[in-house]
Amino acid sequence: MFRHGESSGRVVAVARDFSPQQGLGQVLRVFPSSNAAELVLVTREPDDEPDYDDILSLAREKKAAKxxxxxxxxxxxxxxxxxxxxxxxVAPARCEPSCATVLQAMACGAPIVATSAGGARDAVIGEVTGLLVPPGNADALGRALRSTLGQMVLREGMGLAGRSRARSRYSWDRIATDAEVVYASATTRESAFAC
Structure with missing residues (x-):
């Protein structure tokens, strides 16, 4: 069981790259106060050496490199x-238009902490499938991480709700059904204007 002051848990933060606007550095800055045992900073694109080196330097500076x-x-x-x-x-980017990565994490049953901007704002239901924080707000990010890591029942509930949402709302069957409804509606309106 997690107790204040103990290290527990694994935080996986994911972004497009290591550049400052993607927010991985901000996650690293609040990491020492989160009581997590491990932080994995993940990029979807191959590393950009200067930004990668900056993140490594920051990890050493925060005495969290290990x-x-x-x-x-x-x-x-x-x-x-x-x-x-x-x-x-954690999806910390200040604005990530796509919600694909967040949905993939939700489909895996992971609770989400994301910025309330871009695609995550549509995918994540605040306080249900994850926690949304204002972009660039390190204090809110730190509080959200501590809250999520400190409450196993909350994590499990968000993980289950996120998996359910990702599978029901964003499955290919649902997308096809929604597209069919939009097409039928557009066709009906087009027919009404033709008369």
């Missing part, structure tokens, strides 16, 4: 395995 792992260019099964191993997945 508890931080960097994974550059993760995709497919590797990304899925990381999400399944996480106690919480």
């Amino acid at each position: 508890r931080v792992n960097l994974v550059a260019g993760a995709a497919g099964d590797d990304l899925t395995a990381l999400f399944r191993s996480a106690d919480v997945v």
Whole structure:
């Protein structure tokens, strides 16, 4: 059981790359106060050496280098395995238009902490499938991580709700049904205007 002051849990933070606007550095800055045992910073694109080196320097500066792992260019099964191993997945980008990565994490049963911008705002139901924080707000990010890591029942509930939402709302069958409804509606309106 998690107790204040103990290290527990694995945080997987994922972004497009290691650049500052993607927010992985901000996750690293709040990590020492989160009481997590391990932080995995993951990028979907291969590393950009200067930004990668900046993240490594920051990890050493925060005296967290032994508890931080960097994974550059993760995709497919590797990304899925990381999400399944996480106690919480963080999507810290200031604005990420796509919600595909967040949905993949949700489908793996991971609770989400994400910025309330871009695609995550549509995918994540605040306080149900995860926690949404204002972009760039380190204090809110730190509180959300501590809250999620500190409450196993909350994590499990968010993970189950997220998996259910990802599978029911964003499955290919649901997308096809929604597209069919939109097409039928557009066709009906077009016919009404033709008369």
